[in-house]
Amino acid sequence: MTAIGFRILPIPKRPDKKLVAELARMVTPHLSDSMERLYAGGPQLRPMHNGAKLCGPAFTVRTAPGDNLLVHKAIDTAEPGDVIVVDGGGFNDHALIGELMSARAEQRGVGGMVIWGAIRDSAELKEGSFPVFASGVTHRGPYKNGERTGRDQRAHRHGRHTGEPRRHHRRGR
Numbered sequence: 001m002t003a004i005g006f007r008i009l010p011i012p013k014r015p016d017k018k019l020v021a022e023l024a025r026m027v028t029p030h031l032s033d034s035m036e037r038l039y040a041g042g043p044q045l046r047p048m049h050n051g052a053k054l055c056g057p058a059f060t061v062r063t064a065p066g067d068n069l070l071v072h073k074a075i076d077t078a079e080p081g082d083v084i085v086v087d088g089g090g091f092n093d094h095a096l097i098g099e100l101m102s103a104r105a106e107q108r109g110v111g112g113m114v115i116w117g118a119i120r121d122s123a124e125l126k127e128g129s130f131p132v133f134a135s136g137v138t139h140r141g142p143y144k145n146g147e148r149t150g151r152d153q154r155a156h157r158h159g160r161h162t163g164e165p166r167r168h169h170r171r172g173r
Helices: 017-025 028-034 069-077 100-109 122-127
Strands: 054-061 081-089 095-097 112-119 133-136 156-158 161-163 167-171
Touching: 017 054, 017 112, 054 069, 054 112, 069 081, 069 161, 095 100, 095 133, 112 122
Parallel strands: 054 081, 081 112, 095 112, 112 133
Antiparallel strands: 054 167, 156 161
16 A cells, blocks of 8 residues: 655646636625535634735645644745645644744745634734634644645535635635
8 A cells, every 4th residue: 555645736727817816806705606605615714814805726735633744835835826725624723824834925925825724823913914714723833744644736625615726715804
């Protein structure tokens, strides 16, 4: 049996930038309604920043609960404008990102982050405008074990929502 190990899967075709720009002008409820209400994060995902909207191609990551090793890799691999969407299993006991990782993602041009798991440094993130949505907050830091479940660019779950790689994610107030 071959272990999954660490791997970055090929990235599907990128969406047209004009389409992303058009979607960014729409309000989230209208997009959700037009997609049969199937592709929205739901009430567990809350804005952790100071109100900036978020729209861009999804760069998906699945990681073991509380382990952020592949989130670091995603920040280094994502292209400018990508939205890093992390399936951490909704586990809120250990944060997957905080102020330092979000600052690094912003510096690299990442469009924002959606975390199905916890964040930390919530006061600092709330002061900033870099878009971060998450399902919880904790002071407890992450592990960096890189569990064998770590992978990216695959469909993942955020509560009842299934995220697809490169699907346009848009969150707003």
